[in-house]
Amino acid sequence: MDKSEKPVGMTLIVQTVTRWLKGPIILYGIYIVFTGHLSPGGGFAGGVIIACAFVLITLAFGAKFALGRVGKLLASELDSLGALMFVTIALLGYVGGSFFRNFIQMANPAPPFRIFSAGTILLSNVAIGLKVGASLFMIFIILAVIRVVEDKDGKMKMIQKKQGGDN
Amino acid sequence: MAFTLCFVLFMVGLYGVLSKKNMVKIVMGLVIMNCAVNLFLIMLGYKKGGVAPILEKKTNLADFLARSVDPLPQALVLTSIVIGLGVLALTIGICIRLYEKYGTFDITEIRRLKG
Amino acid sequence: MNRLPLFVAVPLFLAFLIPVLGRKWKTLPDILGNLATFFLLLLSLSILGISGVYAVGGWPPPLGIVMVSDGLTTLMLLIVALISFAVTLYSIDYMELYTSKTRYYSLFLLMIAGMNGVIITGDLFNLFVFLEIASIASYALVAFGCQHEELEASFKYLVLGTLASTFILLGIAFMYGTYGTLNLAHLARLISENGSTAATKCALGLFFVGFSLKAALVPFHAWLPDAHPSAPAPISAMLSGLLIKSIGIYALIRLLFNVFGFTPLISHILITLGILSMVVGVFLAIGQWDYKRLLAYHSISQIGYVTLAIGLGTPLGILAGLFHLVNHSVFKSLLFLNAGSVEYNLGTRDMKKMGGLQEKMPVTNATSLVGAFSISGLPPFNGFWSKLLIILACVQAKNIPAAVWAVLVSIITLSSFTKVQRYVYYGKLKEEWKDVKEAPQTMRIAMVMLAVCCVLMGLLILPGPRNAVLTPAVNALLAGREGYFNLTFSR
Numbered sequence: 001m002d003k004s005e006k007p008v009g010m011t012l013i014v015q016t017v018t019r020w021l022k023g024p025i026i027l028y029g030i031y032i033v034f035t036g037h038l039s040p041g042g043g044f045a046g047g048v049i050i051a052c053a054f055v056l057i058t059l060a061f062g063a064k065f066a067l068g069r070v071g072k073l074l075a076s077e078l079d080s081l082g083a084l085m086f087v088t089i090a091l092l093g094y095v096g097g098s099f100f101r102n103f104i105q106m107a108n109p110a111p112p113f114r115i116f117s118a119g120t121i122l123l124s125n126v127a128i129g130l131k132v133g134a135s136l137f138m139i140f141i142i143l144a145v146i147r148v149v150e151d152k153d154g155k156m157k158m159i160q161k162k163q164g165g166d167n
Numbered sequence: 168m169a170f171t172l173c174f175v176l177f178m179v180g181l182y183g184v185l186s187k188k189n190m191v192k193i194v195m196g197l198v199i200m201n202c203a204v205n206l207f208l209i210m211l212g213y214k215k216g217g218v219a220p221i222l223e224k225k226t227n228l229a230d231f232l233a234r235s236v237d238p239l240p241q242a243l244v245l246t247s248i249v250i251g252l253g254v255l256a257l258t259i260g261i262c263i264r265l266y267e268k269y270g271t272f273d274i275t276e277i278r279r280l281k282g
Numbered sequence: 283m284n285r286l287p288l289f290v291a292v293p294l295f296l297a298f299l300i301p302v303l304g305r306k307w308k309t310l311p312d313i314l315g316n317l318a319t320f321f322l323l324l325l326s327l328s329i330l331g332i333s334g335v336y337a338v339g340g341w342p343p344p345l346g347i348v349m350v351s352d353g354l355t356t357l358m359l360l361i362v363a364l365i366s367f368a369v370t371l372y373s374i375d376y377m378e379l380y381t382s383k384t385r386y387y388s389l390f391l392l393m394i395a396g397m398n399g400v401i402i403t404g405d406l407f408n409l410f411v412f413l414e415i416a417s418i419a420s421y422a423l424v425a426f427g428c429q430h431e432e433l434e435a436s437f438k439y440l441v442l443g444t445l446a447s448t449f450i451l452l453g454i455a456f457m458y459g460t461y462g463t464l465n466l467a468h469l470a471r472l473i474s475e476n477g478s479t480a481a482t483k484c485a486l487g488l489f490f491v492g493f494s495l496k497a498a499l500v501p502f503h504a505w506l507p508d509a510h511p512s513a514p515a516p517i518s519a520m521l522s523g524l525l526i527k528s529i530g531i532y533a534l535i536r537l538l539f540n541v542f543g544f545t546p547l548i549s550h551i552l553i554t555l556g557i558l559s560m561v562v563g564v565f566l567a568i569g570q571w572d573y574k575r576l577l578a579y580h581s582i583s584q585i586g587y588v589t590l591a592i593g594l595g596t597p598l599g600i601l602a603g604l605f606h607l608v609n610h611s612v613f614k615s616l617l618f619l620n621a622g623s624v625e626y627n628l629g630t631r632d633m634k635k636m637g638g639l640q641e642k643m644p645v646t647n648a649t650s651l652v653g654a655f656s657i658s659g660l661p662p663f664n665g666f667w668s669k670l671l672i673i674l675a676c677v678q679a680k681n682i683p684a685a686v687w688a689v690l691v692s693i694i695t696l697s698s699f700t701k702v703q704r705y706v707y708y709g710k711l712k713e714e715w716k717d718v719k720e721a722p723q724t725m726r727i728a729m730v731m732l733a734v735c736c737v738l739m740g741l742l743i744l745p746g747p748r749n750a751v752l753t754p755a756v757n758a759l760l761a762g763r764e765g766y767f768n769l770t771f772s773r
Contacts, residue, residue, distance in 0.1 A: 083298040098340040099287035
């Protein structure tokens, strides 16, 4: 390899394998999320698998990915959106009668809703999967990638926390 | 017997938290304690030769009630593990920042606050 | 009681909405944060004194999670909403000192959601989950500045707080293993029917240690004097004013009175812890020269008053204890906000370097005077009435030594705050502070608001307001296990 070009990430073998594997891993994670209401699995487990795929990409290709556009989007926007979605489901149940009520199941599912065989549980699993996947990836970034973030006068470096209580 | 082992594990964790000087070892102590409590909780619902607590249409209800393990502690442990994960991530984050600032993991040398 | 879940849902929703939207509009976090706390204030006023049950998800009590509201719940919700509204108002200008308001408000609202959840829940494990949400948010907020001291204090707080949480979780495991239920009211019924076993006593001990750690009662107080001063001033006010009460004292007395049943032994333990906290806290406070650290030690001391009074177990004692709890929330938050505005302008917390700020910061000086008078129990202010009630309750319960200690500690508190006023606000203005300005508008409004509350809340001693606000809370505790069970299973 050319000496002037500093290699980023791991060797070519790892990078190639990662390029092949990242799709199946993410797909498997999504599968786990979407069948969580019928079989073992669910939002948390699936979210962890998805996060692991992104961690693998970061390890193989270096920190550029994590700090790039996709990484930022994943870590900051999706994280909040997942939690927001979960609370929204709870609040929709509240509007429909009771906080956290399983409002889809109750209302005698019309054809488009028949796919949600466990009512809101599937939707909640998707929300939790988003939240867990994004925040675990973000925890990884914060612990492993970002070393020192000194602002002008070292004013602040935020530590993002994960919210407990899902699942 | 198993409960005694849980208790021993808990005490090992407590010992680690109370007597170690290295921050990472303290965090490990906390994790061990948390694991001990989780184990204790999950064992509360355990039955010897029990079946998974999933009710199907053809299941005999009386037999199911006699043999199925208690599902509630499993849900509790899952929640507790998630919470533990959040706390652990935050703790490790703070440890890393402390190491960046002070250059040591020894808590006896991290002593700016006093009084 | 349809409004109960909103106390958790609204702050939780906004806590996650703010990071999504706050990136684009810079003023939005301020607006949403203040709107949220103002909404909670109105909501808590609207359910004041109403008792009821809300079954989450429509599942009835012993199976599902319930939210229970009685006099004590609504009182605590009101005080949480009041203080957090003042604090968010104050944060608008104060948090300009730090970089990320978005994250600040997000964590802040998570903490409020956690505290409200602890207060309204009727389920033991749910209580633990909310307690952890509030605690984790507070650990992160203590470390918000990410400087040496803040990280160190946060680590100390985190280790002890997690230790406490683990103890509480172990206690919950014991309870579930013994009785097979997690619903508080159902537990209360089972305990009173079956009597307590060794496991119950074990769980009680674990809860005692766990919640005392969270409430910083004296043998367990080591984290508080580090954690509270290190946080940003609004967070110090929240931690000292609300957090140690809602996830410490409130949870403890709810479990003791309404689940385990109040016995003479528990009363003795509470009184001992209370007197110890009172005395040790105030003696440690005397020698402090760090403004906020001094206030933090006084928090320990004042929490001791609350514990002592509630530990007496008499109606007058509980009334006095709850009254002092509410009062302490208000005046201690006020004092921390004062300290914050001094720090905002001077950049230091060392009282030896200050002096003569009276002419430069008249509003801060006046409100600080009100707060100091309240905390040391001078007549027209709220602190006087609650301390008077505590002393009367001690005398009525024939516990004269406790009454003497209460009077002595009050006098030492007065001397300690005389020192604060003397070194910070009076005396000669130092050369280096010549062009110090008064705190910005919103910070002044928040401080004046709390100062007015300090004066007005003295009126709670009168029969009318007392019966509307404090008496239902006292009755909720005095109703004991039977009353709590009947309330939860009332439908």
